Amino acid sequence: MLPVTAPVTVPASDTLSSAPTTTPAKGALVFEARKVRKVYHTGELDVVALHGVDLDFYSGELVVLLGASGSGKSTLLNILGGLDVPTSGHLNYKGWPLTNAEEKTLTLFRRNCVGFVFQFYNLIPSLTARENVALITDIARDPMKPEEALELVGLKARMDHFPSQLSGGEQQRVAIARAIAKKPEVLLCDEPTGALDVHTGITVLEAVEQINRELGTLTVVITHNAAMAEMADRVLHLSDGQIIKQRHNETRMPVRSLQW
Numbered sequence: 019m020l021p022v023t024a025p026v027t028v029p030a031s032d033t034l035s036s037a038p039t040t041t042p043a044k045g046a047l048v049f050e051a052r053k054v055r056k057v058y059h060t061g062e063l064d065v066v067a068l069h070g071v072d073l074d075f076y077s078g079e080l081v082v083l084l085g086a087s088g089s090g091k092s093t094l095l096n097i098l099g100g101l102d103v104p105t106s107g108h109l110n111y112k113g114w115p116l117t118n119a120e121e122k123t124l125t126l127f128r129r130n131c132v133g134f135v136f137q138f139y140n141l142i143p144s145l146t147a148r149e150n151v152a153l154i155t156d157i158a159r160d161p162m163k164p165e166e167a168l169e170l171v172g173l174k175a176r177m178d179h180f181p182s183q184l185s186g187g188e189q190q191r192v193a194i195a196r197a198i199a200k201k202p203e204v205l206l207c208d209e210p211t212g213a214l215d216v217h218t219g220i221t222v223l224e225a226v227e228q229i230n231r232e233l234g235t236l237t238v239v240i241t242h243n244a245a246m247a248e249m250a251d252r253v254l255h256l257s258d259g260q261i262i263k264q265r266h267n268e269t270r271m272p273v274r275s276l277q278w
């Protein structure tokens with residue numbers, strides 16, 4: 019039996035649970051980051067991971083985040099997703115301040131508004147693809163059916179298979195189905211193809227691109243692979259905790275045409 023958690027109750031008005039949940043028209047402001055700074059205090063050493071980042075993210079955008087190792091990409095993504103908080107500066111989600119938000123508020127934000135995809139799929143080996151996705155849909159407010167989410171990533175025929183019966187790319191697509199089944203406003207992907215070969219990586223990126231296009235989900239993808247910039251609406255280059263370059267693509271290249 020899959021664990022079932024009680025639905026989220028709507029708490030006081032100072033939390034995000036009463037933030038709008040419908041997908042706004044493409045182009046509405048989703049995140050507004052101002053002077054976002056992150057310092058990790060490790061023993062006697064302070065590591066400044068973000069040096070006052072100013073950025074806006076809009077509904078429906080597909081944004082690729084490029085930068086060398088240690089440039090601050092994951093730190094930025096984790097702050098956007100409410101997994102971490104800035105040391106100073108401000109971050110608003112659809113006008114709601116996430117900075118200084120209580121843990122309860124951040125939990126609701128993560129649960130209702132954000133889907134995460136990481137390099138490693140983190141599927142539960144003893145559950146089928148469908149059951150892995152159902153773990154999330156059972157606790158989400160207005161989810162799609164697990165079958166629907168798996169169909170979106172092209173795995174309808176494999177939904178009763180266990181992770182060990184699926185390839186790396188298929189497992190990552192289950193992880194994407196799990197992330198988007200709750201119909202999040204935001205999909206955050208940290209090196210989603212990092213563990214995959216080129217061909218498999220392309221099938222995973224196609225699933226990400228299709229979700230973004232069909233559901234209008236603001237999608238932010240971290241990569242070391244500069245070729246992936248061509249599939250984006252906007253490319254952000256990070257270096258040493260700062261955005262050093264932004265580029266808007268007039269057209270998005272189909273994932274199949276990317277070469278690396």
Ligand SMILES: Nc1ncnc2c1ncn2[C@@H]1O[C@H](COP(=O)(O)OP(=O)(O)OP(=O)(O)O)[C@@H](O)[C@H]1O
Nearest residue numbers: 058060065067085086087088089090091092093094
């Ligand atoms: N928990 C932590 N404690 C201390 N320092 C950290 C921590 N997390 C990250 N850092 C440091 O912050 C800086 C930015 O790290 P971050 O992981 O955001 O970079 P990144 O661009 O995602 O790197 P990679 O591509 O290697 O994943 C690095 O110098 C890193 O060592």
